Amino acid sequence: xxxxxxxxxxxxxxxxxxxxxxxxxxxxxxxxxxxxxxxxxxxxxxxxxxxxxxxxxxxxxxxxxxxxxxxxxxxxxxxxxxxxxxxxxxxxxxxxxxxxxxxxxxxxxxxxxxxxxxxxxxxxxxxxxxxxxxxxxxxxxxxxxxxxxxxxxxxxxxxxxxxxxxxxxxxxxxxxxxxxxxxxxxxxxxxxxxxxxxxxxxxxxxxxxxxxxxxxxxxxxxxxxxxxxxxxxxxxxxxxxxxxxxxxxxxxxxx
Amino acid sequence: xxxxxxxxxxxxxxxxxxxxxxxxxxxxxxxxxxxxxxxxxxxxxxxxxxxxxxxxxxxxxxxxxxxxxxxxxxxxxxxxxxxxxxxxxxxxxxxxxxxxxxxxxxxxxxxxxxxxxxxxxxxxxxxxxxxxxxxxxxxxxxxxxxxxxxxxxxxxxxxxxxxxxxxxxxxxxxxxxxxxxxxxxxxxxxxxxxxxxxxxxxxxxxxxxxxxxxxxxxxxxxxxxxxxxxxxxxxxxxxxxxxxxxxxxxxxxxxxxxxxxxxxxxxxxxxxxxxxxxxxxxxxxxxxxxxxxxxxxxxxxxxxxxxxxxxxxxxxxxxxxxxxxxxxxxxxxxxxxxxxxxxxxxxxxxxxxxxxxxxxxxxxxxxxxxxxxxxxxxxxxxxxxxxxxxxxxxxxxxxxxxxxxxxxxxxxxxxxxxxxxxxxxxxxxxxx
Numbered sequence: 188x189x190x191x192x193x194x195x196x197x198x199x200x201x202x203x204x205x206x207x208x209x210x211x212x213x214x215x216x217x218x219x220x221x222x223x224x225x226x227x228x229x230x231x232x233x234x235x236x237x238x239x240x241x242x243x244x245x246x247x248x249x250x251x252x253x254x255x256x257x258x259x260x261x262x263x264x265x266x267x268x269x270x271x272x273x274x275x276x277x278x279x280x281x282x283x284x285x286x287x288x289x290x291x292x293x294x295x296x297x298x299x300x301x302x303x304x305x306x307x308x309x310x311x312x313x314x315x316x317x318x319x320x321x322x323x324x325x326x327x328x329x330x331x332x333x334x335x336x337x338x339x340x341x342x343x344x345x346x347x348x349x350x351x352x353x354x355x356x357x358x359x360x361x362x363x364x365x366x367x368x369x370x371x372x373x374x375x376x377x378x379x380x381x382x383x384x385x386x387x388x389x390x391x392x393x394x395x396x397x398x399x400x401x402x403x404x405x406x407x408x409x410x411x412x413x414x415x416x417x418x419x420x421x422x423x424x425x426x427x428x429x430x431x432x433x434x435x436x437x438x439x440x441x442x
Numbered sequence: 443x444x445x446x447x448x449x450x451x452x453x454x455x456x457x458x459x460x461x462x463x464x465x466x467x468x469x470x471x472x473x474x475x476x477x478x479x480x481x482x483x484x485x486x487x488x489x490x491x492x493x494x495x496x497x498x499x500x501x502x503x504x505x506x507x508x509x510x511x512x513x514x515x516x517x518x519x520x521x522x523x524x525x526x527x528x529x530x531x532x533x534x535x536x537x538x539x540x541x542x543x544x545x546x547x548x549x550x551x552x553x554x555x556x557x558x559x560x561x562x563x564x565x566x567x568x569x570x571x572x573x574x575x576x577x578x579x580x581x582x583x584x585x586x587x588x589x590x591x592x593x594x595x596x597x598x599x600x601x602x603x604x605x606x607x608x609x610x611x612x613x614x615x616x617x618x619x620x621x622x623x624x625x626x627x628x629x630x631x632x633x634x635x636x637x638x639x640x641x642x643x644x645x646x647x648x649x650x651x652x653x654x655x656x657x658x659x660x661x662x663x664x665x666x667x668x669x670x671x672x673x674x675x676x677x678x679x680x681x682x683x684x685x686x687x688x689x690x691x692x693x694x695x696x697x698x699x700x701x702x703x704x705x706x707x708x709x710x711x712x713x714x715x716x717x718x719x720x721x722x723x724x725x726x727x728x729x730x731x732x733x734x735x736x737x738x739x740x741x742x743x744x745x746x747x748x749x750x751x752x753x754x755x756x757x758x759x760x761x762x763x764x765x766x767x768x769x770x771x772x773x774x775x776x777x778x779x780x781x782x783x784x785x786x787x788x789x790x791x792x793x794x795x796x797x798x799x800x801x802x803x804x805x806x807x808x809x810x811x812x813x814x815x816x817x818x819x820x821x822x823x824x825x826x827x828x829x830x831x832x833x834x835x836x837x838x839x840x841x842x843x844x845x846x847x848x849x850x851x852x853x854x855x856x857x858x859x860x861x862x863x864x865x866x867x868x869x870x871x872x873x874x
Contacts (some may be wrong), residue, residue: 194472201510202507202509202510202513202603203509203510203511204509204510204511204513204603204604205510206510207510207511207554207603208510208603210554211588211589211592213585214585214589214592214733215589216590217574217585220571220574224766225571231558231559231569231570232568232569232570232571233568233569234568234569235561249486278507279492279504279507280487282492282496282504283488283491283492286491286492286494286495290491291488291491292486292488293493294488294489294490294491294494295486295488295490295491296486303486305486305488307521324507324604325510325603325604326646382600382601382606383600383606385555385600385615386600386606386607386614386617387607387613387614387617388600388606388607388609388614388615390504396713418497421496421497424505425500425504429812
C-alpha cells in the first residue's frame with residue numbers, strides 16, 4: 188500500500204448517517220486527511236477517482252443492481268470495510284425481511300410496485316468478501332478513527348468481544364433492568380461506550396451479537412421483567428433481524 | 443452568441459454533494475426543451491411497511507433511520523404523531539428541550555449544507571477538502587460551528603445521528619444545568635462566526651433567477667415555527683396538521699413517474715426560503731438583520747437564495763437556543779418520567795419544519811402496535827418545484843453551453859438541499 192493510500196466511500200440502502208459521522212470525526216481528527224487521500228465521497232465532494240485501495244461501504248444490498256456495484260468495488264479495492272449496521276448486519280432495512288415481500292412492495296407503492304427493483308435486505312458480506320466491519324447505528328467516531336489508524340498500520344483491528352454491559356458497569360450506570368426497563372446489553376457487542384443505556388434508553392443491539400450470546404437466558408430475563416413474546420421479538424428484530432433469521436439462534440430463541 | 447447551444451444534452455449521473463442518489467437529465471433539440479427531469483435513483487426504503495406491527499415506542503427509533511441528516515426531525519415528527527394518536531401531552535420542560543434539540547439539527551444540517559456542499563460552488567472548488575489548504579479559516583470556522591451543533595444535540599438527546607434519549611411523552615435523560623451553561627457560553631462565543639458566515643455569503647454572487655411559486659411552511663403567530671403549528675401557504679390558506687393530505691395532494695406525472703405534491707399551483711416549495719417568506723415576522727431581530735445584509739426580503743422568489751435563508755436561520759437558531767437555555771435554567775431542570783399514554787389506540791399526525799421543509803408523519807395505532815403509517819418528506823414535495831425551475835431556467839441560459847448549463851442546474855438542485863435517501867421511500871422511480 189502506498190504511503191498515502193487512496194480511499195473511497197460508497198453508499199447503498201442507508202440513511203448516510205455513518206458517512207456523516209465520518210465527516211464529524213474530521214472535526215476532532217483533521218489529521219486523517221494528511222494520511223489518506225479521499226478520491227471518492229459523493230455526499231461531500233464532486234471529484235470521482237477510481238484508483239482507490241480502501242473502500243468504505245455504507246448501506247445494505249437490497250436489489251440485484253447493488254450486487255454489480257459491490258462486485259466492482261471488491262475488484263478494485265485491496266480492503267473493503269463495511270461501515271455501520273446496514274452494511275454490517277442488514278440493519279433496520281432487514282425488518283421487512285420478516286414480512287411478505289410482495290405485501291411490503293404494494294403497501295408502499297400500490298399498483299406501481301413492479302417498477303421498483305428490490306429483494307430482501309442483506310449485509311454486504313452476503314454478496315462480497317468483507318475485510319472488516321465497523322459496527323453501530325451509526326458508527327462510533329472514536330472507533331472509526333482507531334480502526335482506520337490500525338488498518339493503515341497494516342494491523343487487523345480488534346473489536347471488543349464482551350457485551351455492552353461491561354462498558355455500562357464501568358460507567359457506573361444503574362442497570363436499566365433495575366430501573367424497570369429492559370435492554371439487549373447482555374448479548375450485544377460493546378464498543379459504543381454504552382451510549383444508549385447511559386442516556387436511559389435500552390440497548391437495541393445495533394452493533395450485533397457477541398460471540399456465543401446466551402439468548403435463551405436473556406429471553407427468560409426479559410419475560411421476568413414483563414415483556415411479552417411479541418415485545419421480545421420486536422426488540423430482538425430492530426437491528427438483528429438478519430442475524431437472527433440467518434443463524435442457529437433462531438431456533439434457540441424461538442424468533 | 444458565443445457558446446450558444448441549440449442542442450444540449452445534460453446527463454448528470456449521481457449529483458454530488460447532495461444527500462442520496464439523483465440524476466439530472468435535460469435534452470434540448472434545436473433550441474427547444476424536450477426533456478427536463480430530476481430523476482431519483484435511490485433504492486426504495488419501505489419504512490412505512492416496516493413500521494407495521496411494531497410497538498409504538500419503537501417508531502421514532504426506526505424512523506430516525508430514514509435520514510442521518512434529519513434524524514432529530516424525523517424522531518420529533520414521529521413522537522408528535524404518536525402522542526397525538528394516543529392523547530399524550532408532553533410537559534413544558536419537554537417542549538422546551540425538544541425545541542432546543544431541534545435547533546441543534548437545524549444548525550448542524552444548515553452548516554453542513556452552506557459550508558461543505560454549497561460554498562465550494564462559489565469558491566470554484568470540487569469540495570471543501572481543497573479549501574482546507576486555500577482558506578483554512580473558513581474550514582475551521584465551519585468545523586467549529588458544526589461541532590457546536592452536534593454537541594448541542596449530544597447534550598440534549600445523546601447524539602444527533604441517531605438521537606437516543608427522545609421518547610414518547612418526554613426524555614429518558616435530561617441534561618445537567620452545567621451542561622446547558624457550557625453550551626450557552628459556546629453559543630454566545632459563536633456569534634462572531636455567524637457574523638463571518640453572513641459576510642462570506644454576502645460576497646457570493648448568487649445566480650440571478652426568479653420564478654414565483656407557492657411557498658408552504660408550518661406557522662405559529664408567536665414564534666418562528668419548527669414543531670407543530672398550522673400549515674400556511676404564501677398564496678393564502680391555513681390548514682390544521684391533520685388535514686395535511688389536502689395540502690400535499692400527491693399525484694403522478696407521466697413524464698417522470700415520480701410521486702409529487704401540489705397545492706394551489708402546479709408545484710410548491712418547502713424549506714428555509716419558504717419559512718423565511720412565510721414566517722419572517724417571527725424571526726429573531728438579529729436574524730432579520732442577517733436577512734437584510736443578505737438582501738433577503740419576503741417574498742423572495744429566487745430558489746438559489748434558499749442557501750441565504752439557511753444562513754438567516756443559523757442566526758435565528760443560535761439566538762433562540764440561548765433564550766431557550768435561559769428559560770430552562772430559570773425554571774430549573776428536574777427529572778420527569780415520560781408522560782404515559784392514557785389509551786393505546788388512535789390515529790395521529792405529527793409535523794415539523796425540518797431543515798429541508800415540512801415533514802409529516804401519520805400513524806394508526808391499535809392496541810399499542812402500529813397498523814398503518816404514512817410519511818411525507820420535504821424533498822418529495824420540492825421535486826415538482828425543482829423541475830419547474832429547471833424548465834424555466836434552461837431556456838434563459840442556453841448561451842452558457844453544455845458545461846455552464848450543467849453547473850447551473852447542479853447548483854439549483856443543490857440549493858434546495860435535497861435529501862434523497864429520505865424521499866426515496868415515497869417516490870415512484872423509473873430506472874432508465
